[in-house]
Amino acid sequence: MRDKLLMAYRSIRERRTRSILTVLGIAVGIAAIVSLMSVGYGMEEAITGELTGYADFIGVFPAKITGTTYVELGSFTDRDLKDVQRIGGIKEFSAMTFDSAEVEYRNKRVPIFFISGDTKELESMYVEPVGLKEGRWLRENDYKGCVIGDRVANDYFDEVVHVNDKLIINGEKFIVVGVFEKASTLYASDIDPYIFLTLRATKEALQTDEINYIMVRVYDIEEAEEIAEEIKEAINDNHGLDDFANAMTMGSMIEMMGDVFNIIRGVLVGIAAIALVVASIGIMNTMLMSVMERTHEIGVMKAIGAKSSDVLSLFLLESSMVSLVGGVVGCVLGAVAAKVISLGAGTALGIEFGAVVKPEVLLGGMVVAMVVGVLAGFYPARKASRMSPVEAVRHE
Numbered sequence: 001m002r003d004k005l006l007m008a009y010r011s012i013r014e015r016r017t018r019s020i021l022t023v024l025g026i027a028v029g030i031a032a033i034v035s036l037m038s039v040g041y042g043m044e045e046a047i048t049g050e051l052t053g054y055a056d057f058i059g060v061f062p063a064k065i066t067g068t069t070y071v072e073l074g075s076f077t078d079r080d081l082k083d084v085q086r087i088g089g090i091k092e093f094s095a096m097t098f099d100s101a102e103v104e105y106r107n108k109r110v111p112i113f114f115i116s117g118d119t120k121e122l123e124s125m126y127v128e129p130v131g132l133k134e135g136r137w138l139r140e141n142d143y144k145g146c147v148i149g150d151r152v153a154n155d156y157f158d159e160v161v162h163v164n165d166k167l168i169i170n171g172e173k174f175i176v177v178g179v180f181e182k183a184s185t186l187y188a189s190d191i192d193p194y195i196f197l198t199l200r201a202t203k204e205a206l207q208t209d210e211i212n213y214i215m216v217r218v219y220d221i222e223e224a225e226e227i228a229e230e231i232k233e234a235i236n237d238n239h240g241l242d243d244f245a246n247a248m249t250m251g252s253m254i255e256m257m258g259d260v261f262n263i264i265r266g267v268l269v270g271i272a273a274i275a276l277v278v279a280s281i282g283i284m285n286t287m288l289m290s291v292m293e294r295t296h297e298i299g300v301m302k303a304i305g306a307k308s309s310d311v312l313s314l315f316l317l318e319s320s321m322v323s324l325v326g327g328v329v330g331c332v333l334g335a336v337a338a339k340v341i342s343l344g345a346g347t348a349l350g351i352e353f354g355a356v357v358k359p360e361v362l363l364g365g366m367v368v369a370m371v372v373g374v375l376a377g378f379y380p381a382r383k384a385s386r387m388s389p390v391e392a393v394r395h396e
Contacts, residue, residue: 011290011318022279022286023326026372029276030330030365031337036268038338038355039345044261046353055221056091058228060084060214060235060247074244075210076235083234084214089227092217094121097202097210103195104168105157112152114169114206116197121215126180126196130187135163135178142198144205147178151192169195172205224249276372279326283319283376290318290380299387308385315381316374323373327366334365 013019062074076095085093096117103112115122119138127137138147146167153161161167167174174197183191203209216231218224228247235245301311338355 015286015290018286018289019322022282022322023329025279025282026276026323026326026369027330027333029273029279029372030327030369031334032271032275033269033273033368034331034334034357034361034365035337035341035355036271037265037361038335038357039341040261040265040268041356041358041361042338042342042353043345045356055250056217056219056224058216058218058224058231058247058249060216060228060231060245062212062235062245074239075212076214076245077238079238080235080245081211081214083238084216084231087227087230087234089218089220089223090216091219092121094118094215095199095211096122096213096215097199097208098212099202099206099208099210101170101195101206103152103156105161105165106159108157110156112156112195113193114146114195114197114202116199116202117213117215119198122196125215126187126191130183130191131181132178133181135176137178138196138198140198140200142177143201144172144174145177145198146174146201147180147196148176149180149192149194149196150182152195153179167195170206174201174205224251228252276368280372280376283322283373284380286319286322288380288383290315302387311387312381312385315384316377319373319377319381320370323369323377324366326373327369330369331362331365335362 060076062076081093081095084090094117096115098113098115100111100113103110119140119142123137132147133150135147138145146169148161148167161176161179163176163179165176167176180191182188197206214231216227218227228249231247232245236242239245302308335355335357338357342353342355
């Protein structure tokens with residue numbers, strides 16, 4: 001084995017440029033896999049960490065969800081609200097209205113969704129994690145006041161909307177008392193495109209009192225799933241349907257996000273695997289060239305007693321060494337690239353997260369590199385081992 005290692009090392013060293021290019025081919029593929037998976041794990045931990053802070057929340061909505069299809073089935077009744085409030089273990093309860101209205105600002109009209117509810121609950125859910133860029137948050141007596149998201153302020157109208165500007169919502173004048181900061185990716189879809197109003201404003205000014213979202217906080221996080229089931233059963237019984245209401249805990253949402261991240265990582269690894277396929281072709285090409293160049297040497301080896309298995313193992317060992325070096329270099333490059341990508345992506349998306357380089361990912365990268373090397377080197381090694389010693393020795 002020692003002689004085989006020395007011969008493989010000598011062969012690699014003699015063809016240094018070709019070997020370096022082959023190592024780089026493997027390294028790029030492994031680096032892509034390591035970096036993308038590490039960034040994916042880092043983003044998942046950052047987002048689930050944010051959601052974990054709301055683990056005592058349960059969101060209830062009157063809709064049927066099938067896969068990615070969301071079908072709204074109506075609104076909650078006063079009886080639904082009273083039944084939910086009677087359930088034990090509930091710490092806080094908030095009913096919300098979610099609807100759309102025509103909004104006019106300086107002669108431009110745009111349909112925009114609005115959210116209304118208990119101002120204190122909405123403040124804890126949205127203002128605390130995101131913050132206001134201008135003005136203040138809503139008070140219960142803000143009958144004609146509203147707070148707007150970043151996209152409403154900057155994108156929907158021809159001119160930027162500021163605090164104290166007037167919006168006409170369904171024919172009623174409202175004064176902007178606050179403007180949200182641009183939300184991070186986690187909150188952007190829930191804040192940036194919306195207008196926030198008090199319940200009184202939606203009932204009296206916008207002529208709607210439909211409650212189509214309930215937010216519940218529980219005392220004990222461990223009981224969240226059980227309470228969610230109780231809420232669903234109570235509301236479904238009121239409406240005589242098995243799936244009128246959906247109650248989603250943050251735990252179930254985190255599980256769903258975990259499944260989504262697994263799919264994303266799978267797709268990214270599949271894309272990165274293309275680089276490994278190219279690298280494996282490079283290894284096969286390198287080894288075939290090596291076999292052709294060393295035909296005479298192979299013939300001499302077999303003529304003085306080397307077995308076909310010795311020749312096979314020699315060339316497999318050579319391709320494995322190239323792959324091993326490529327795997328090590330790829331893991332190092334992947335870890336560095338993951339840190340750089342996470343920094344750039346975090347800045348672009350507005351999420352603070354660091355790449356999580358897991359030992360099992362590095363180990364998996366090394367294993368993949370070795371497997372690719374052995375598989376790609378097998379055909380050239382087998383070709384070399386089957387050479388006739390007489391023909392090989394005569395080869396010039």
